[in-house]
Amino acid sequence: MNSAASLNENKIAFFSTQPYDKTFFNQYNEFGFELDFFETQLNPQTVTLIQEYSIVCVFVNDIVNEAVIKQLAEKNVKIIALRCAGFNNVDLEAAKKYNLKVCRVPAYSPQAVAEHAMAMILTLNRKTHKAYNRVREQNFSLNGLLGFDLYGKTIGIIGTGNIGKAFAKIALGFGCKVLAYDIVTNLEMEKDGVVFTTLNNVFKESDIISLHCPLNEQTKHVIKEESIALMKDHVMIINTSRGGLIETAAVIEGLKEGKIGYLGIDVYEQEEKLFFRDLSADIIQDDAIQRLMSFPNVLVTAHQAFFTNEALTQIALVTFNNIKSLLTQNDIENKAALLV
Numbered sequence: 001m002n003s004a005a006s007l008n009e010n011k012i013a014f015f016s017t018q019p020y021d022k023t024f025f026n027q028y029n030e031f032g033f034e035l036d037f038f039e040t041q042l043n044p045q046t047v048t049l050i051q052e053y054s055i056v057c058v059f060v061n062d063i064v065n066e067a068v069i070k071q072l073a074e075k076n077v078k079i080i081a082l083r084c085a086g087f088n089n090v091d092l093e094a095a096k097k098y099n100l101k102v103c104r105v106p107a108y109s110p111q112a113v114a115e116h117a118m119a120m121i122l123t124l125n126r127k128t129h130k131a132y133n134r135v136r137e138q139n140f141s142l143n144g145l146l147g148f149d150l151y152g153k154t155i156g157i158i159g160t161g162n163i164g165k166a167f168a169k170i171a172l173g174f175g176c177k178v179l180a181y182d183i184v185t186n187l188e189m190e191k192d193g194v195v196f197t198t199l200n201n202v203f204k205e206s207d208i209i210s211l212h213c214p215l216n217e218q219t220k221h222v223i224k225e226e227s228i229a230l231m232k233d234h235v236m237i238i239n240t241s242r243g244g245l246i247e248t249a250a251v252i253e254g255l256k257e258g259k260i261g262y263l264g265i266d267v268y269e270q271e272e273k274l275f276f277r278d279l280s281a282d283i284i285q286d287d288a289i290q291r292l293m294s295f296p297n298v299l300v301t302a303h304q305a306f307f308t309n310e311a312l313t314q315i316a317l318v319t320f321n322n323i324k325s326l327l328t329q330n331d332i333e334n335k336a337a338l339l340v
C-alpha cells in the first residue's frame with residue numbers, strides 16, 4: 001500500500017448504517033479500527049463523502065457499480081468489505097480493474113435466514129398474523145383461518161448452499177418431501193433424503209417453493225410468467241434471497257388469477273427505496289409493492305431474515321477479521337469470503 005493509504009489504514013467508513021450496526025460493530029471492534037457510521041446509502045452521489053478512508057463497509061442495497069468503484073480507487077480506498085453474504089450489488093470486474101479487494105461474510109448464520117423462511121411459511125399457512133389481530137378484538141371465530149398440514153407436502157428448494165441446506169433440514173424435520181435444484185448436486189443432502197431434480201420439476205411438483213440461490217444473470221427472474229405457468233395451482237412461493245429473482249408483475253398476475261395461493265417475500269426488487277426505513281408518514285410511489293401488500297395472502301417482511309443476535313455478532317466478527325487479514329496478509333484464509 002502507498003503511504004497515503006497506510007496513514008488511514010485503520011479507518012472504516014460504514015454505509016447504510018442503522019443503530020444496531022453501530023451497537024454490534026462497536027462491541028466487537030477487537031482490533032481497534034476507527035469506525036465512522038454513515039446512515040446514507042453508498043451511491044455515485046454519496047461516494048463524495050469519502051475522505052481519508054482506506055476501507056468502506058457496505059450492505060445489501062448500497063450501489064457499488066463501476067462509477068462508484070472508480071471514485072473509491074481515486075480516493076485511495078483499498079478494501080470494500082460487504083457485511084452480508086450476497087454480492088450482486090458490487091461490480092467485481094470493476095473492482096479487479098481498479099485493484100480493490102472485495103470481501104464478504106459468506107455464512108454468518110444460515111439458520112437465521114432458513115428459520116425466517118419457515119416462519120413465513122407457517123404464518124402464511126396458519127394465518128397467525130390474522131389470528132393475533134382477531135383475538136385482540138375479541139373475535140374468536142375460526143372462519144377464514146383454515147390451513148393445511150405441512151407434514152407430507154412437497155417443498156422445492158432452488159439453491160442448496162448454506163441457507164438452502166439449513167432450510168432443507170428444517171423442512172425434512174416437518175416431515176415434508178424435499179425437492180431441490182442447484183447447479184451442483186449436494187451428495188450429503190441426498191443422503192439425508194433430499195431429491196435433486198430439474199428446475200422444471202421443482203416448479204411442477206412443489207406445493208411450496210423457497211428461493212435460496214444468489215441473484216445473477218442466470219437466476220434473474222427465475223420466477224416469471226413461464227415458470228409460474230408450470231406450478232401447481234395455489235402454490236406457495238417464498239423468497240428470502242434477493243428481490244430480482246422474482247418478476248414482480250408476473251407474481252401479481254399469478255396472485256390475481258389465484259394460481260399463486262401464497263407469497264412470502266423478505267426481499268423485493270425495488271427494495272432499496274423502501275426497506276430499512278420508517279416511511280409510515282410518506283406516500284409510497286411504488287405501485288407494485290402497494291399492490292402486493294394489498295393481497296390477503298401475501299406476507300412482506302423488510303429484509304429481516306438475517307436479523308438475529310447470533311447473525312449480527314458473526315457479521316461483525318467476520319467483517320473485522322476479513323479486513324484485518326487483507327491488511328496484514330493481503331489474503332483471507334476462508335476463500336469464500338474473498339471475492340476479488
Ligand code: NAD
Pocket residue numbers: 085086087106107110113158159160161162163164181182183184212213214215218219240241242266267303304305306307
Ligand atoms: P451460498 O453461496 O452458500 O449458496 C448459494 C447456492 O446457490 C449454491 O449452492 C450455488 O451453487 C447455488 N446456485 C448458484 N447459481 C444457481 C443457479 N443458477 N440455479 C440454482 N442454484 C444456483 O449462499 P447462501 O449463504 O446460502 O445465501 C443464498 C442467498 O441468500 C444469498 O445469495 C443472498 O442473496 C441471500 N441472503 C438473504 C438474506 C436475508 O436476510 N434475506 C441473508 C443472507 C443471504
